[in-house]
Amino acid sequence: MIAKKRIIMALVIAVLALGGGIALAQEDEGPILRPKTPPAKPAAPMLQVSCDLACNWTLDGTAKGHIDAGASVKTKVITGQHTVAAETDDTLDKAEYEISVKAAGLTSQAFALQAVRDARLKAEQEAKDKADQEAKAKAEQQARDKAAQEAQAKADQEARDKAFQEARHKASQEAQAKAEQEARDKAFQEARDKASQEAQARAEQEAHDKAVRDEWDREQRARARGAQQDAGSGVWTDPATGLMWTSRDNGFALRWQPAVEYCQNLQLGGYTDWRLPTIDELKKIYNPNAGVVCGANGYMSCQIKGGIRLTSSVVWSSTRGDRPQFMRGFVFRSQGEVKKHVVQLDKRGANYDRALCVRRADQ
Numbered sequence: 001m002i003a004k005k006r007i008i009m010a011l012v013i014a015v016l017a018l019g020g021g022i023a024l025a026q027e028d029e030g031p032i033l034r035p036k037t038p039p040a041k042p043a044a045p046m047l048q049v050s051c052d053l054a055c056n057w058t059l060d061g062t063a064k065g066h067i068d069a070g071a072s073v074k075t076k077v078i079t080g081q082h083t084v085a086a087e088t089d090d091t092l093d094k095a096e097y098e099i100s101v102k103a104a105g106l107t108s109q110a111f112a113l114q115a116v117r118d119a120r121l122k123a124e125q126e127a128k129d130k131a132d133q134e135a136k137a138k139a140e141q142q143a144r145d146k147a148a149q150e151a152q153a154k155a156d157q158e159a160r161d162k163a164f165q166e167a168r169h170k171a172s173q174e175a176q177a178k179a180e181q182e183a184r185d186k187a188f189q190e191a192r193d194k195a196s197q198e199a200q201a202r203a204e205q206e207a208h209d210k211a212v213r214d215e216w217d218r219e220q221r222a223r224a225r226g227a228q229q230d231a232g233s234g235v236w237t238d239p240a241t242g243l244m245w246t247s248r249d250n251g252f253a254l255r256w257q258p259a260v261e262y263c264q265n266l267q268l269g270g271y272t273d274w275r276l277p278t279i280d281e282l283k284k285i286y287n288p289n290a291g292v293v294c295g296a297n298g299y300m301s302c303q304i305k306g307g308i309r310l311t312s313s314v315v316w317s318s319t320r321g322d323r324p325q326f327m328r329g330f331v332f333r334s335q336g337e338v339k340k341h342v343v344q345l346d347k348r349g350a351n352y353d354r355a356l357c358v359r360r361a362d363q
Contacts, residue, residue, distance in 0.1 A: 045101050051067045094114055235269040247307075249308075274357040279317040283338050283341075296312070327345055
C-alpha cells in the first residue's frame with residue numbers, strides 16, 4: 001500500500017515537472033516560432049493601348065504587334081516618358097503620342113485613327129477638287145487664248161494675202177528677170193567649176209603618178225643597194241624609215257593579244273626587242289606597185305615593200321580602233337588609197353589576221 005502511494009506520488013511529481021518545463025520552453029521560444037508577414041510587392045505599371053481601326057503599334061520605336069479594330073492590348077512598362085505610335089495596316093494613317101507613366105497602375109492610350117483617316121481623305125479630296133477647278137480654269141483660258149490667236153492669225157493671213165495679191169503682178173516680171181540672170185550665172189559657175197575640177201583632178205593625178213614613180217625609183221635604188229636584206233637572219237631594214245622588219249609574218253591566224261605576245265617573245269637576228277607595229281608604220285611599207293606573192297598557198301599578190309612574205313594579206317597593228325575591243329589592221333592586197341587599206345579588227349577574233357614584227361634598226 002505504501003509502495004503504491006509512493007509510485008502515484010512520483011508520477012504526480014513527474015507530471016508537474018514536465019508541465020513546468022513545457023511552459024518554460026514556451027516562454028523562451030515563443031517569439032522565435034511566431035510567423036512574420038512579408039511586405040507586399042508594389043504592382044508593376046501597365047500600359048493599355050487601343051485602336052479604333054486595325055493597326056500595328058510601337059513602343060519607343062520597338063514594334064509591339066497588331067491590334068484588331070476596337071480591341072486593346074496591355075503590356076508592362078517602366079515609369080517615365082514613352083513614345084507610343086500606331087499606323088493602319090495600309091500604313092497610310094499614323095498617330096504618335098508622348099505619354100508619361102508616373103506610378104504603378106494602368107495607363108491608357110487610345111488611338112483614334114479613323115479621325116486621322118477622315119482628315120487625310122478630306123484633304124486629298126479638297127486637293128483633287130482644287131486641282132480639277134484649276135485645270136478647268138486653265139483649259140477655258142487656253143481655249144480663249146487659242147480662239148484669239150486663231151482670229152489674229154486669220155486677220156494676219158488675210159492681210160498677207162491681200163498684200164501678196166497686190167505685189168504678185170509686179171513681182172512676176174522682176175522674178176522672171178532675176179531667174180534669167182540666175183540661170184546665166186549658174187551656167188557660167190558650173191562651167192568654171194567643171195574646168196577647175198578637171199584641172200584639180202589632173203594636178204592630183206600628176207602628183208600621185210609622180211609619188212608612185214618616186215616611190216618606185218626609191219624602191220629600185222634600195223634594191224640595187226641590196227636593201228640590207230639578211231636572208232639568213234630573216235629580217236629586212238627599210239632604208240626610208242630605218243625600221244627593221246621580220247621578212248615574214250608569224251604564219252597562222254591569231255588574236256590581237258597573242259600577236260602582241262608573239263612579237264614581244266620573238267628572238268630573231270640577234271634581237272629581242274621586237275614589237276607589233278603601229279598603223280602608220282604599216283602604211284609606210286605599203287607599195288601599190290609591188291606584187292609580192294602572198295597567202296597560205298601563194299595564190300594572192302600583196303603590195304608590200306621589201307619582198308616581205310605574208311601568209312595572209314591582213315596584219316595586226318598596235319593602234320586602237322574607233323570602238324572598244326577593236327584595233328586597227330592593214331590590208332596589203334589590191335591597189336588604192338592608203339586609208340582604204342586600214343580596217344577595224346575585233347581583238348577577240350582571229351580570222352585571217354597575222355603578226356608582222358618590227359624594231360628600230362639603230363637600237
